[in-house]
Amino acid sequence: MRISVIGCGYLGAVHAASMASLGHDVVGIDVDAGKVARLAASTAPFYEPGLPELLAEVSGTGRLTFTTDMAQAAGAQVHFLCVGTPQKHGEFRADLSYVESAFEALRPHLAPGDVVAGKSTVPVGTAEDLAARLTGSGAVLVWNPEFLREGFAVQDTLHPDRLVYGLPTDDEGVPTPEGDAARALLDEVYATPLGEGTPLVVTDYATSQLVKVAANSFLATKISFINAMAELCEATGADVTSLADAIGYDARIGRRFLNAGLGFGGGCLPKDIRAFMARAGELGVDQALSFLREVDAINMRRRVRMVDLAREVSAGSIVGKRVAVLGAAFKPNSDDIRDSPALSVAAQMQLQGAHVTVTDPQAVENARVKWPDLKYAASALEAAQDADVVVLATEWDEYRDLVPDELGEVVAHRAIVDGRNVLDPKAWRAAGWTYRALGRP
């Protein structure tokens, strides 16, 4: 099937390449000419494991092209909207201006029977607004939220946990004939994962949009729950990692997303819970989500606590101290620095008078653009040269595997703060390090 993918960022580029690998004929469209040029040359414009291989696999088949020209969307039967919905500057609400402009640019190129499939994460009500604007065109809007994780984006796109279609429905919630036709097209797009038994939830617009923000809110809540327990552990000398293991064995709770530490960042969880709260306020049900304020607050407190711990292991002050921060990406296996807890902590310490050097296997280039005043190093050993304190902020494998004595040789003082609870305290202490962590003794 011919498909267009509008917006080729972390979501869209992977979606476009994945759909081409499933045998579809795909045009990826983006306003960023640099990104389009790199993708057209089969080069991934960001770090995502598996994406270079996928681009290489489909290059030469002629099934994947990229352009800045929206007119190239004409002729595609399904158009995936994958543009960004960041937090609006100075507000909790989502900035829908990219969705607006992409949708309006696409509209003149739609033909009767075309499906516009929204994938961006949007406030509930957005799909209804967009659908109304298609009235009379013969094109149909569906909402098809995306649940991929960065770092596993290819795998999650090709083998999703579930697919969700939000279709136009009548007053009784039954899909309209146009909705049924759109569903048939989506079934064709996703024939391979559906054939592998991927669960499919077919629902209405409102539910499909809510599913996405509900999922991210649940994940954020799970992380903040364990980080709240970490605060209790710090006050009592308990160990949050053992606590997480013990409660995680209960299948009703589950161990995943119970890793306490510096908390969640990235281009999705933080802005999605805030936009959800803002939307609930607009709908007059803000109380229903008031707990998300606390989820956000717990999360942000971890960053402050991390700076406090760095101060504690630096004889009570970081002023003039050399700090090595290991990690800049918001999580390992990504170069994404959007709302990165690591960089937020690095910047705070710099602001408070420390000399901070940051390193990351993939994200230094992005970090340097956003935070030009921080110093950067190519490796952990280089960053830690003469350091008074080492701060592990993003749990890349190469930081988990650091050898205490090797790192100990280059630092000025053997003091480390483990912001992700991934190091073995015994091994580090045995090598003469002062070891502190978030939530364990």
Ligand SMILES: NC(=O)C1=CN([C@@H]2O[C@H](COP(=O)(O)OP(=O)(O)OC[C@H]3O[C@@H](n4cnc5c(N)ncnc54)[C@H](O)[C@@H]3O)[C@@H](O)[C@H]2O)C=CC1
């Ligand atoms: N990154 C992720 O892991 C996931 C993201 N999402 C959602 O997907 C959406 C996109 O997120 P990302 O890919 O991370 O953002 P991104 O910022 O990496 O990519 C957005 C892309 O849209 C392009 N764009 C902006 N306006 C455009 C227009 N008028 N026409 C064509 N292209 C345009 C930008 O140049 C950019 O390349 C957001 O709503 C996000 O919440 C959902 C699931 C996973």
Ligand SMILES: O=C(O)[C@H]1O[C@H](OP(=O)(O)OP(=O)(O)OC[C@H]2O[C@@H](n3ccc(=O)[nH]c3=O)[C@H](O)[C@@H]2O)[C@H](O)[C@@H](O)[C@@H]1O
């Ligand atoms: O809507 C989105 O864009 C995506 O947001 C998240 O994916 P992602 O942001 O890529 O990363 P996660 O793996 O969810 O991690 C988010 C943050 O939580 C932190 N985290 C995660 C797990 C954990 O146990 N503890 C913890 O602090 C990570 O370090 C990271 O900063 C969701 O997991 C995806 O399902 C969703 O599609």
